[in-house]
Every structure is written in structure tokens, then in C-alpha cells.
Amino acid sequence: MPMTITEKILAEHAARKTVSPGDLIQVKVDMALANDITAPIAIKVFNEIGRETVFDRDAVALVADHFVPNKDIASAQQVKFVREFARRHDITHYYEGGDVGIEHVILPEKGLVLPGQVVIGADSHTCTYGALGAFSTGVGSTDLGVIMATGEIWLKVPPTIRVNIEGTPSPLVGGKDIILHLIGMIGVEGARYATLEFGGETVRRMPMYQRLTMANMAIEAGGKNGIFEPDDITRAFVDERSETGAIYRMSDADARYERVVTIDAASLEPQVAFPHSPANVRNLSECGDVTLDQVFIGSCTNGSLEDLRDAASVLKGKRAARGLRLIIIPGSPKIYREAVREGIVETLLDANAVIGPPCCGPCLGGHMGILAAGERALATTNRNFVGRMGHPESEVYLSNPFVAAASAVLGKIGGPGEL
Amino acid sequence: MMFQGKIWKLGDDIDTDLIIPARFLNVSEASELARNCFADLRPEFASSVRPGDVIVAGGNFGCGSSREHAPLAIKASGVSLIIARSFARIFYRNAFNIGLPLLESPEAPKELAEGDEVRVNLAAGSIERIDDSRQFASSPVPDFMAEIIKAGGLVPYTIERIRKGEAV
Numbered sequence: 257m258p259m260t261i262t263e264k265i266l267a268e269h270a271a272r273k274t275v276s277p278g279d280l281i282q283v284k285v286d287m288a289l290a291n292d293i294t295a296p297i298a299i300k301v302f303n304e305i306g307r308e309t310v311f312d313r314d315a316v317a318l319v320a321d322h323f324v325p326n327k328d329i330a331s332a333q334q335v336k337f338v339r340e341f342a343r344r345h346d347i348t349h350y351y352e353g354g355d356v357g358i359e360h361v362i363l364p365e366k367g368l369v370l371p372g373q374v375v376i377g378a379d380s381h382t383c384t385y386g387a388l389g390a391f392s393t394g395v396g397s398t399d400l401g402v403i404m405a406t407g408e409i410w411l412k413v414p415p416t417i418r419v420n421i422e423g424t425p426s427p428l429v430g431g432k433d434i435i436l437h438l439i440g441m442i443g444v445e446g447a448r449y450a451t452l453e454f455g456g457e458t459v460r461r462m463p464m465y466q467r468l469t470m471a472n473m474a475i476e477a478g479g480k481n482g483i484f485e486p487d488d489i490t491r492a493f494v495d496e497r498s499e500t501g502a503i504y505r506m507s508d509a510d511a512r513y514e515r516v517v518t519i520d521a522a523s524l525e526p527q528v529a530f531p532h533s534p535a536n537v538r539n540l541s542e543c544g545d546v547t548l549d550q551v552f553i554g555s556c557t558n559g560s561l562e563d564l565r566d567a568a569s570v571l572k573g574k575r576a577a578r579g580l581r582l583i584i585i586p587g588s589p590k591i592y593r594e595a596v597r598e599g600i601v602e603t604l605l606d607a608n609a610v611i612g613p614p615c616c617g618p619c620l621g622g623h624m625g626i627l628a629a630g631e632r633a634l635a636t637t638n639r640n641f642v643g644r645m646g647h648p649e650s651e652v653y654l655s656n657p658f659v660a661a662a663s664a665v666l667g668k669i670g671g672p673g674e675l
Numbered sequence: 676m677m678f679q680g681k682i683w684k685l686g687d688d689i690d691t692d693l694i695i696p697a698r699f700l701n702v703s704e705a706s707e708l709a710r711n712c713f714a715d716l717r718p719e720f721a722s723s724v725r726p727g728d729v730i731v732a733g734g735n736f737g738c739g740s741s742r743e744h745a746p747l748a749i750k751a752s753g754v755s756l757i758i759a760r761s762f763a764r765i766f767y768r769n770a771f772n773i774g775l776p777l778l779e780s781p782e783a784p785k786e787l788a789e790g791d792e793v794r795v796n797l798a799a800g801s802i803e804r805i806d807d808s809r810q811f812a813s814s815p816v817p818d819f820m821a822e823i824i825k826a827g828g829l830v831p832y833t834i835e836r837i838r839k840g841e842a843v
Contacts, residue, residue: 280819296703297743304830305837323701330701380741380765396743396769402833406842410819444688445735449764478738480764533688620740622697639739641692648696648715 258508260416261485262451265391265505269374277415277514285315287369288403289377291359292320292331294396295338298378301401310345311407317349317368318342319359322616324352327623357588357614360384360472360556364464365588370494371486372503376400376409381556381638383474387467388494389486389504394475414480415514417447420456423522428672431466432558432636432656434458434519435473436527440537442517448478450514453507458521459484464493465560472557473638476534526671528634529654532642540659543669550581550633551664552645553657554612555619558636559587561594563657568600570661570672571607577667583625585612607664621645627652634663676776676797676824678755679805680727683720684789687733691766694737694745703744705751712748726753729795731787733759737766746770756795758802758813760784771820774828778802780813787811797824 257274259267267274270281290298295318302310310316318338326332335352342350349368351357360381363369369385375392376382378400385392395409403409421434439446452474459467467484474482484490486504494502526540553567564586576582584604586592592614595601601611618625619637627633627646632653635645640652653669662672699711713720730749736759737745746769749757756776770777776797783802787793792805798821802811816824826832836842 293700293742293744297747300703301830305833307837328701334701334703378741378743380739382741394741394765396741396746396765396772398743398772398829399768402829406833406837408842444738445761448735448761475765478735478763620697621692622700626698639690639692641690641739643696643715644692 258510258512260451260453260507260511261389261505262391262416262453262481262483263413265372265374266411266413275413277413279413281411281413282408283374283411285376285403285407285409286373287315287317287375288400289317289319289359289363289375289379289382290397290400291322291379292324292335292338293322294378294400296334297397298400298404299337299341301398302404305401305405307405310404313346314348316347316404317363318347319356319362320352321356321358322620323623324356324615325613354589358556358559358616361559361587364388364468365590367494367497370498370502371490372505376403380475381472383479383481384468384472384556386471386474386481386483387464389484389490391481391483393481414449414451416451416453418453418455418513418516419519420516421454421458421519421521422456423458423520425458425521425524428526428658429521429524430656431462431469433524433527434521435470436529436534436537436654437524438517438519439473439477439535440527442477444476444478444533444535446477447474449480452477452479452482454482454484460487463562464489465562468560469557473534476638526656526659528659528669529640531640531651531653534639534654540671546632546653546669548580548634548663548668549631550583550625550627551660552583552618552625552633552635552637553660554585554587554617555637556587557638558657559585561591563636564591564595564600567657567661568603570658571665572603574607574665574675576608576664580664580667582607582609582664583612583618584609585617586614588614618645634660634669636660678727678729678795678797680729680755680793681725682787682789682791682793683724683728683730684787685730685732688735688738689732690739691737691742691745692739695742695748700742700744705747708744708748709751712752721752724752724754727755728753729793730754730757731784732757733784734761736762738763741765743769743773746773746775750775756797758783771823772829774824776816776824778813778816780811783811783813
């Protein structure tokens with residue numbers, strides 16, 4: 257029976273020859289992930305189940321990246337609880353302090369997630385690793401606690417929506433714009449419970465950091481996972497980081513898709529999502545006059561070294577508009593170090609940016625860079641719900657790093673062409 | 676399982692940031708989370724919700740973050756079940772995993788209003804408005820999810836699987 261890449265990976269991990277959309281299966285997990293917000297509940301669940309040890313101490317990643325460096329006493333207690341669990345169970349991949357970066361940035365960077373794997377994380381943006389040709393999806397803490405105890409999860413095999421992306425995009429248009437455009441097209445429910453499988457000629461030339469950005473936002477269309485079939489770009493990325501374990505799977509030519517969507521990337525402008533939905537997308541040229549109080553460049557969506565390079569290329573020799581707060585957060589310590597070495601950090605500091613330590617930062621409105629009532633921010637993050645970045649009467653707009661950097665200089669939403 | 680309660684009516688795409696804003700996620704005790712449930716959307720909810728009350732909402736309820744704090748806050752506030760046109764998938768899993776039942780109904784969210792009193796038979800998937808005895812259909816809860824609810828959530832369900840030697 258012909259299968260998609262998602263169906264093949266799930267079938268292999270359920271010890272079955274084939275699976276079909278709708279099948280309820282028990283799946284073996286290669287990597288289980290939780291962060292400082294979701295791990296405490298998962299640990300309580302694990303303790304309640306009563307197993308002595310986690311299923312595989314090398315296959316659990318605990319990353320304290322949301323409210324760190326600890327923002328208050330309650331957060332410090334949470335991280336302490338996770339740290340003590342990690343020590344007690346000798347968890348190999350526990351990260352905090354100078355080792356910590358954003359979970360979805362450091363796991364691929366360190367080669368801890370690989371093509372062909374099943375990766376389950378107690379964080380909705382766990383779908384990021386589909387960029388590598390893995391099946392990865394977000395769950396809640398109870399699921400994660402059960403995985404830590406048993407190494408397994410129940411899953412319903414999702415139907416797949418194939419997204420073909422064709423044409424050569426303009427230099428200021430990348431993965432972020434394509435995924436925002438898609439979410440605008442199909443809506444925040446458009447891929448609910450489904451797989452978004454990205455293909456087409458544009459994708460075959462798309463660098464890994466942009467694939468990570470696209471897979472990361474599959475959840476914003478309600479998707480279970482976003483996935484790219486692996487190719488030479490995947491192999492090059494993986495070979496640099498891991499010696500064994502990658503299994504390269506492709507969709508069969510006659511695999512069944514619930515729906516096929518085509519995007520002409522050549523005709524795309526940079527995209528901006530307006531409040532309060534990632535599907536409320538407009539072309540940059542149609543944004544009108546939107547003045548800004550804050551610009552944030554970073555997050556699991558756009559916190560890569562290449563994203564910082566893009567921002568720096570726009571900000572070089574310029575300064576953030578007077579009164580505008582520009583916050584830039586590298587996704588990992590490695591990216592931070594490289595950004596220092598390349599002179600990017602100096603360019604950003606010269607532009608009057610505040611550089612934060614690798615973490616989720618203001619993205620979820622809990623820590624560092626929170627908005628007051630009536631304030632507006634443009635961010636390279638993934639969601640702009642009501643109150644997402646602070647006061648319920650504040651507003652968040654979403655864009656790529658080029659547009660975010662240019663807008664910081666302009667003091668309002670605009671592109672590098674307006675500088 | 677039968678439930679009876681007063682309706683809290685919400686709209687489409689109620690995301691988990693609206694259910695429990697991130698600034699309240701520095702704790703994980705359900706009772707503390709309940710105190711800030713719908714803090715920005717319905718500030719009066721936490722103090723006036725009554726045990727057994729029912730949330731009725733539109734499409735894609737619980738979209739956004741995977742925070743289990745969202746269904747935990749709702750459950751600990753006393754809400755007995757949620758009826759919506761559709762649910763976001765992580766929220767759907769999380770709710771059943773912690774023993775908070777959900778019903779999908781295309782019709783009920785259109786017809787039911789804030790303050791209506793309903794009686795719900797979970798097994799039959801039937802929803803009845805007390806006032807006029809009007810019935811609304813819903814998709815039956817899948818057998819597997821019903822099993823989890825019957826066990827009291829995924830944790831007791833898993834403990835039982837381990838006891839029976841079904842889980843490694």
C-alpha cells in the first residue's frame with residue numbers, strides 16, 4: 257500500500273507494515289521533550305505512575321527555556337523541581353544556565369533529533385523537527401509523563417495535506433512568509449488534526465533554517481505535524497551533527513493526500529500577520545501606517561544564526577527609531593557565540609538593540625519584554641493571540657526578520673526598501 | 676455518565692492563552708491555575724463558576740500552546756464538560772487525559788445561550804436544554820477516549836496497562 261513519509265514513520269514505530277489515516281496506534285518514542293513550564297506536571301504524572309526509572313535516560317530532553325533566567329520565586333521553584341528530577345534520574349539531556357537555548361533550536365543543533373524518528377514534546381512547537389524528515393508533534397504534560405514511564409504514546413494516524421511550493425521567491429521572502437501565507441489561505445483550523453507535508457521545487461532549494469521555521473508553525477494551522485521529505489540539504493545538516501540513527505524516508509509517488517495546495521512563491525511579498533490571529537495575514541505593501549513600540553527578533557521560529565544575519569544586514573549602520581525597544585535573542589549559546597564572532601552582535605548593539613540571553617523571551621508574554629496596555633509590537637514569533645505578549649489590550653504583529661529589522665528603524669511596519 | 680449545569684458561552688478559536696495567560700504559568704497546582712482561568716476573557720469566571728457548569732464554544736477550542744494548565748484550570752474550576760463545534764488536537768488529548776470530557780456538536784453551540792441549563796448524557800452524546808427539553812445531538816465520544824474517561828484519565832489507565840503487562 258502506498259504511504260506518505262508520516263505514515264511510514266508511524267507504521268515503523270508501531271511495528272506495523274502499514275497504517276492508514278484514522279488508525280489508533282501505540283507508537284514507540286525516540287525522543288521525549290519537556291520545558292520548565294510543562295515538565296513539572298509531567299514529572300508529577302511520572303511519579304504517580306510509580307516507575308523507578310525513566311524508559312531511557314538518553315531519550316528524554318528537559319530544557320529550562322521559558323521563564324529563565326528564573327524570573328521569580330515561583331519559576332525558580334519549578335526549575336528546581338525539574339533539576340532535581342533530572343539529577344535523580346541522571347537525564348543526559350538536561351539543559352539550563354549557560355547550556356540552555358530554545359528547546360526547538362538546540363535539539364536539532366545538537367543532533368538530538370534525526371530524520372525518521374518519532375519525537376514527542378510537551379510543547380506545541382515540537383512540530384519543528386519535521387523539517388528534518390522526522391515525525392514530531394506536541395502534546396500535554398500527562399502524555400509526556402506517560403512517555404517518560406513507558407516510552408510509548410497513543411496516536412491517531414493523521415490524514416496528510418500536501419503543500420507544493422513552486423517558483424523562486426524574492427530575496428526578502430522566505431520560509432516565514434510562505435508559512436504565514438499558507439496559514440492565511442487555509443486558516444487556523446485549516447490543518448486541524450492533519451499533517452502538512454511540504455514539497456515542490458522551492459522546498460528542494462530551501463535552506464534548513466527556513467524549513468525549521470515552516471515546520472515550526474504547522475501548529476498555527478492546527479496541524480499535528482509539518483514535514484519535509486529529506487534530501488541532500490537534510491543529509492548535509494544531519495551529517496555535521498550526528499553519526500548514526502538517521503533513517504531517510506520519502507512519500508510514495510502514489511501516496512494518498514486529503515488535499516493538495518499549491519503556493520506560487522515567486523509572486524509572494526513579505527507577509528505580516530495582524531492581531532489577533534496568525535491567519536490574519538496581509539501583504540507588506542498593504543499594511544498601512546502601523547506605528548510600533550517594540551520589535552522582537554528571536555524565538556523558536558526565527559532565532560537562528562541566519563535569521564540574525566538577515567536582521568543585521570538590514571540594521572548595519574542604522575539605529576532603532578527613538579522610543580522603540582528593539583529586543584533580539586539568539587536561539588542558542590552556539591548561535592550567540594557565532595554572532596559575536598561574526599560581528600553581528602556589535603552591529604545589533606550599534607543599532608541600539610537589547611540582546612537577551614538564549615530563551616523564549618517575550619514571545620509568550622511571561623518574561624522579558626512584556627507589553628503595556630495599548631502598546632504594539634512586531635515580532636518574528638509564531639502567534640499573536642490576545643494578550644500573547646503582555647496586556648490583553650496590547651497588539652502583536654508577526655513577520656520575517658528582514659521586515660522586523662526594517663520596521664525597528666522606521667518605527668512602523670515597513671520593509672528594507674523604505675530605509 | 677450524566678452531567679447537569681449552567682452554560683458559559685464562548686466564541687470561536689478560544690486559545691490557551693485566553694484560557695490561562697502565560698503570566699500565570701509559574702505554578703502548576705490546578706487549584707491555583709483555576710483562580711486565573713479566563714482571567715482576561717471573562718474576569719468574573721473564576722469567582723462565579725459553579726460546580727457542574729458547562730462551557731459551550733465554537734470551533735477550534737483550545738488552539739495554541741500545549742499547556743495542560745488550560746484544561747487543568749477549567750476542570751479545577753468545577754466545569755463538568757465542554758461542548759464545542761470542534762477542538763484543537765492537543766487540547767482534545769489533554770482534556771481526556773486528565774479526565775475532562777469533551778463533546779463535539781455542530782448544532783448545540785449555535786442554539787445554546789449563556790445561562791441556559793443543560794443535562795448531558797455523555798455515553799449517548801445527548802444534550803438536553805432543561806427549559807424547553809430541546810435535544811441536541813453530538814458526535815459520540817470515541818470508544819478509546821471513553822475508556823480513558825472511565826478509567827479516570829490516562830494515568831490510572833496506564834497504571835492498569837502496566838499491571839496487566841500491556842505496557843513495557
